[in-house]
Amino acid sequence: MIPIHPQEFEVCHSIPGRLRVKLPSTLRCETHFRHLEKWLSRKGSLQRVEVRRSTGSVILVYDPEEMQPHTLMDLLGQGLNWQAINSPQNGPQRAYPESSQEGRHGNAPRTWAGHLLNVVALTAFMGYIFIKRVLLKSPISQRPASAVGIAATLGSISMLRRTLADLRQRKGGGLFPFLTAACGFAILSGQALTALEIIWVLSVGMLLEEYVADRARRSIRDILEVSPDNTLVLADGVEVKTPVAQVKVGDQLVIRSGKKIPVDGLVVRGEAVVDEALITGRWQPELRKPDHWVYAGTVVRQGTLFLRAEKLGDQTYLRRIIRLVETSLASRSETERKADLLAIRLMRFGMAATLGTLVLTRDLARSLAVMLVMSCPCATVLAASTAITAAIASAARRQILVKGGLHLEQASIVDVICFDKTGTVTTDVPKVIEIRPRAPRQDPSQILELAATAESKDNHPIAKALVDSARRQGVVPSGDITCKVFLGQGIRAKRGSETILVGSGPFFDREGVNRSYFRQRAQTHMEAGHTVLYVARNGKLQGLIAVSSDVRSGSEAVLECLRKEHATRLCLISSDTEPVVRTFSEMLGFDDYEANLLPEQKAQYIEDLETRGHRVLMIGDGVNDALALSKATVGVAMGAGGSEAAVEACDIALLGTDLKGLVILRQLSRQTLQVIEQNFWIANLTNIIGVFLGLSGWAPLLASGALHMGHTLGILANSSRLINWKPRSWVRN
DSSP: OOOOOGGGSEEEEEETTEEEEEOOGGGOBHHHHHHHHHHHHTOTTEEEEEEETTTTEEEEEEOTTTOOHHHHHHHHHHHHHHHHHHOSOOSOOOBOOTTOOOOTTSSSOOOHHHHHHHHHHHHHHHHHHHIIIIISOOOOOOSTTSHHHHHHHHHTHHHHHHHHHHHHTTOTTSHHHHHHHHHHHHHHTTOHHHHHHHHHHHHHHHHHHHHHHHHHHHHHHHHHOOOOSEEEEEETTEEEEEEGGGOOTTOEEEEOTTOBOOSEEEEEEEEEEEEOHHHHOOSSOEEEOTTOEEOTTOEEEEEEEEEEEEEOGGGSHHHHHHHHHHHHTTSOOHHHHHHHHHHHHHHHHHHHHHHHHHHHHOOHHHHHHHHHHHSOTHHHHHHHHHHHHHHHHHHHHTTEEESOHHHHHHTTTOSEEEEEIIIIIBOSSOEEEEEEESSTTSOHHHHHHHHHHHHTTOOSHHHHHHHHHHHHTTOOOOSOOEEEEETTTEEEEEETTEEEEEEOHHHHHHHTOOOGGGHHHHHHHHHTTOEEEEEEETTEEEEEEEEEOOBOTTHHHHHHHHHHTTOOEEEEEOSSOHHHHHHHHHHHTOSEEEOSOOHHHHHHHHHHHHHTTOOEEEEEOSSTTHHHHHHSSEEEEETOTTOHHHHHHOSEEEOSSOTHHHHHHHHHHHHHHHHHHHHHHHHHHHHHHHHHHHHHTOSOHHHHHHHHHHHHHHHHHHHHTTTTOOOOHHHHO
16 A cells, blocks of 8 residues: 555645645545545544545644644545555545536436437337337337347446446445346346336436536536637737637737637736626726736727736636536535435335335236336436526526535525625725824825835735725835735734834734824724724834725615525624724614624634524625634625635635625525425325326336336426526515
C-alpha cells in the first residue's frame, strides 16, 4: 500500500472554523468515502463532517481555537491510510468522476444518448414482435436460443453490469440484482418475451428520468452559456477574427459595441459600458476601464474594450458556475433519500407479492405482471429526484444557485431568518456624509486620503465607499501599503514609517487610541443610523468619517412577504454599533437585532439559535459572513455574482442584489415539496391499482408495463411544471 500524504489534498476553501478539501481522483470511491466519514465522525474534536461524493470533497467544521488546518490535513491522511489498511475490499474501487451525474437507478453513469439508443433498439424489436404476433398471428419462439431469447439476453447485459456493481458495494438486496435474477429465470424457463418486456419497460423509465435531468441541464446552459463562437484578437497591431477555442491566455482581444465578451480578462485599454446582468443580476450596465476585470458572457453595450485574456473555456467564472449547478443536480436531498428507502421497501414488498401470487395462482404471467408494477419502483424514486432537478433548474433561470436538493427543501421550513445589515439590507456601497478633522484647520481631504489609502485593498462595502468618495473629490491614495484587516472592526495599514488606523470605536479602544474628542458627534450620527469610523496616524486621532447606508429598495416589501410566508422570526445582525442597528431594526420592523458582533460572534449567535431548536436561514454577503453562513441550516449569499468566494461559502447564492430572490426561493421550495407529495400519491395509487389488476388477471404483462410507464410519465410531467414555474403575482410586482 502506498501511503497517502496530506500534500496530495487540494484545499478548495478555508475560513476559521471551516475547511473544504478535495481528495485526489484515485481516492474517490464509495469505500473510501464511507470509511473516511466513519473515521472522522468518531473524532470528538470535529463539530461536523460532510462528504460530498459528487465533487470528491470533504467539508470539516471545527473549533479554530482547538485545531488548525494543518492538523485537519494530517487527520485526513490518517483516516485514509487507516481505511486503506482495514478495508475489506481488495479489488479496484469505482472512482467518482469530478463532475458527473450518477444514474439515479444504479451506480454506472449513463448518458442520455446511450439510454436513447438502447430504448430505440428495444422498441424496434418489440414493434417487430407486435406485428408478427398480433397482426400476422404468427407464433413466437421464446426458447433461450431463439431470436427473442437472444435479444432478451443482450438487453439484460447492462442490467447485469449494474447488478455486479451493486454486489461489489454489498447491495445484493437492491433492485437490479432482483430484476436480473427474475429476467434470467424467465429466459431459462421459456418466457423470454416476458423478460424482454421487463427490460424494455425499465429502459423506458430510465430514459424518461434522464430526459428530465438532461432537460434541466440544457435549461441551465441555455441561460448561462452565451459565449460567442469567434472574437477579434489583436496580433501585431492587426485585428484577426479567431475562433474562441483558439484564444490563448495573454492574447489581447478587441470587443466592440454589441459584442459578447468570450473570456474572463483584464481591461488594458479603452472604456465601455458593459451589461453584467448575467453575472451580477444588476440591470444597470457598469462602466469598465483599464485595470477592471470583465467576465465571459457579458455584453459591451457602448464603447470598445481591449482586454487581456486571463481565463478561458472551463476556467471562466460562468463555466464554473454552470459546473457547480450541474454538480448540485447529483447531490441527494433528505426527501430523495427517504424516497430511495421507500422504494427499497416497496421493492421488497413487491418481491413478497410476486412470490405470493405465484404460489396462489401458479401463473407465471400474473406473477410477473405484479412484479413489474411493484418491484420496479421507478416512479417512487422519480417522485423526489425529478422534482428537485427541475426546481434547481428553475432557480438557476432566476439567478439563484442552489447547491443541492437538501438546501432547497430546508429553505421553506426554517423558522428564523437572520439578515446581515451592510450590503444585504442596505445598498452595496454606502455614502460618505461627513468628514470631520480633529484639528480645526486640518483639511478634510487629508483625512479622506489616509482612510482611502488604508482601505484601498479591501472589498468591504464601507471600504469601497471611502475609495469612491476619494476618487470623486480628486484625492488619490498614495504609496505602497501593507495592511491587516480585523473583520468587523477595522484595518491597520503601514505606509513607510506611518501606521494608519481606520475603524470602529471598540477597535480604537483596543488599539489604545483616545477618541473622546468626538464622543458627542459620534453619538449624534449613530442615533441617526449612520456608521462612524475613526482615523488615526501613528497612534494619534486624526478625524471622524460618518457613512450612511441607504435601505435597499424593496426591503420593506420583502420583509412583509416573508411574514406572509410564515417566517416566525426576522433578526438583524451586524458588526455595527447598537444605536445604528437598533435604528435600522425599528425602521424595518425586525423582531430582534444583535449589534457589535464580530464574525465569530455572528456564527455563535446562529449556533445558539439552532441549539434552542430553531432552523435558521442566514443571508449575508458570503465573504465577511462566511463563518455564520456555514453554521446556519441554510446559508444564502446575497449579491454573489462574480465572487467565487461567496458562492463557495454558501449553500444557496443569489447572484443579483434583489432581496426578492429570497422570497422566490422560499416559494419555489414550498412548491417543490408540494409537487413531491403529489408525485408520491400518483406513484402509490397506481401501484395499488396495478397489483389488484395483475393479481386478478385483468391486466396482462404488457398492460402492467403500460401502467408502469403511464404513472412514470405522469410524475415526470408533474415535475416538469417546476421548470417553468412562476412566483405569485404579488411577488413579481
